[in-house]
Amino acid sequence: xxxxxxxxxxxxxxxxxxxxxxxxxxxxxxxxxxxxxxxxxxxxxxxxxxxxxxxxxxxxxxxxxxxxxxxxxxxxxxxxxxxxxxxxxxxxxxxxxxxxxxxxxxxxxxxx
Amino acid sequence: xxxxxxxxxxxxxxxxxxxxxxxxxxxxxxxxxxxxxxxxxxxxxxxxxxxxxxxxxxxxxxxxxxxxxxxxxxxxxxxxxxxxxxxxxxxxxxxxxxxxxxxxxxxxxxxxxxx
Numbered sequence: 211x212x213x214x215x216x217x218x219x220x221x222x223x224x225x226x227x228x229x230x231x232x233x234x235x236x237x238x239x240x241x242x243x244x245x246x247x248x249x250x251x252x253x254x255x256x257x258x259x260x261x262x263x264x265x266x267x268x269x270x271x272x273x274x275x276x277x278x279x280x281x282x283x284x285x286x287x288x289x290x291x292x293x294x295x296x297x298x299x300x301x302x303x304x305x306x307x308x309x310x311x312x313x314x315x316x317x318x319x320x321x322x
Numbered sequence: 323x324x325x326x327x328x329x330x331x332x333x334x335x336x337x338x339x340x341x342x343x344x345x346x347x348x349x350x351x352x353x354x355x356x357x358x359x360x361x362x363x364x365x366x367x368x369x370x371x372x373x374x375x376x377x378x379x380x381x382x383x384x385x386x387x388x389x390x391x392x393x394x395x396x397x398x399x400x401x402x403x404x405x406x407x408x409x410x411x412x413x414x415x416x417x418x419x420x421x422x423x424x425x426x427x428x429x430x431x432x433x434x435x436x437x
Contacts, residue, residue: 241423252328252412252428253366260423298366300426308354308373308419309381310426314365 212237212303214313222319228287231316233299235280240302242282243310244273247296256284286318294320324349328413328429336437341386341400343432345413348394353415355396356426357388360410372396373418408436 213236223229233242241260245253257266262277271293272285286293296317300310328345335341347353357369368381370388378388385404389397396413410433414426 243425245428250410250431250433252430253414255425255427258423258425300366302423308416309356309368309371311368312366314363 212301212311214299214301214311216297216299216313216316218316219314220317220319222321223289225290225320225322226288228285229289229318230286231284231297231318233282233284233313235301237280239275239277239280239282240304242273242275243300244282244284245298245300245312247298247315248294249296253298289318289320291320291322294318324415324427326413326415326427326429328432330432331430332433332435334435334437335403337405338402341398341403341407341434343398343411343413343434345396345398345429346394347415350394350415350417352393352418354418354426355390355394356414356416357396357398358412358414360412360431361408366412370398403436405436408434410434 215234217232243258244256247253257273259275265274270287275282296315298312298315300312303309303311325348354373356371359367372378372390375390386400410431412431413429416426417424
């Protein structure tokens with residue numbers, strides 16, 4: 211079965227700094243989703259990447275998909291306290307499946 | 323626009339008691355529906371998913387069951403709760419995939435504590 215490994219597990223940065231979170235798949239990626247979760251709340255959908263080399267941005271968050279490396283990265287520019295939370299990546303588990311598998315998440319803390 | 327409602331937000335139940343968590347979706351028809359459990363250190367675990375009324379797929383053998391009595395209603399149940407059922411339960415929906423990837427959209431979750 212497909213597994214997604216996220217790195218780092220946790221990250222503490224100073225406000226204004228840039229940061230990158232990685233998501234690596236054990237199998238071919240057929241679609242990659244990024245979510246944000248605040249503690250005790252549901253997941254908020256950020257972006258979906260479908261093609262190798264695809265890059266999408268949402269405000270100061272940019273995500274890229276490298277299919278050959280079976281990896282996606284999430285980059286935050288000039289981080290703010292509002293960016294704090296847990297970032298999870300999810301992927302189509304089988305290619306054409308209705309199900310997703312998720313990484314365990316990266317906890318981001320942004321200190322003012 | 324589509325919205326998903328999940329309740330209750332928190333629940334404290336004794337071991338051996340029954341459970342019923344409900345999830346409803348508005349603003350869409352024939353959605354795929356999902357129940358997940360999120361436990362510390364274990365990530366998000368898919369419990370059940372449904373592609374239509376009465377169609378339930380179970381992903382993990384366990385003490386729980388799911389039902390979909392109406393198109394936009396998904397219920398998670400147990401006859402007798404175990405301590406290991408504690409966790410954060412999340413409901414999600416998505417547009418059926420057909421030939422394109424579709425994101426899942428999540429409810430606010432239910433924090434279940436078993437005493």
